[in-house]
Amino acid sequence: xxxxxxxxxxxxxxxxxxxxxxxxxxxxxxxxxxxxxxxxxxxxxxxxxxxxxxxxxxxxxxxxxxxxxxxxxxxxxxxxx
Numbered sequence: 001x002x003x004x005x006x007x008x009x010x011x012x013x014x015x016x017x018x019x020x021x022x023x024x025x026x027x028x029x030x031x032x033x034x035x036x037x038x039x040x041x042x043x044x045x046x047x048x049x050x051x052x053x054x055x056x057x058x059x060x061x062x063x064x065x066x067x068x069x070x071x072x073x074x075x076x077x078x079x080x081x
Contacts, residue, residue, distance in 0.1 A: 016024075
């Protein structure tokens with residue numbers, strides 16, 4: 001047991017004290033909270049932008065279906081051959 005006490009006496013001091021560890025933990029918590037807030041804000045902005053873009057493209061689309069073959073014309077200007 002005396003050997004262990006001798007080793008402890010000759011050990012260098014700790015690099016970080018209890019106060020340093022507490023300050024580092026609080027700083028890490030603040031940074032993590034800020035990162036989550038920034039990520040959430042970015043996701044909300046991206047979702048709103050996607051909805052706005054989807055709404056614009058839907059409004060620009062015509063409601064009538066595309067015609068693949070010409071339909072027979074029937075009106076006063078139609079030519080009868």
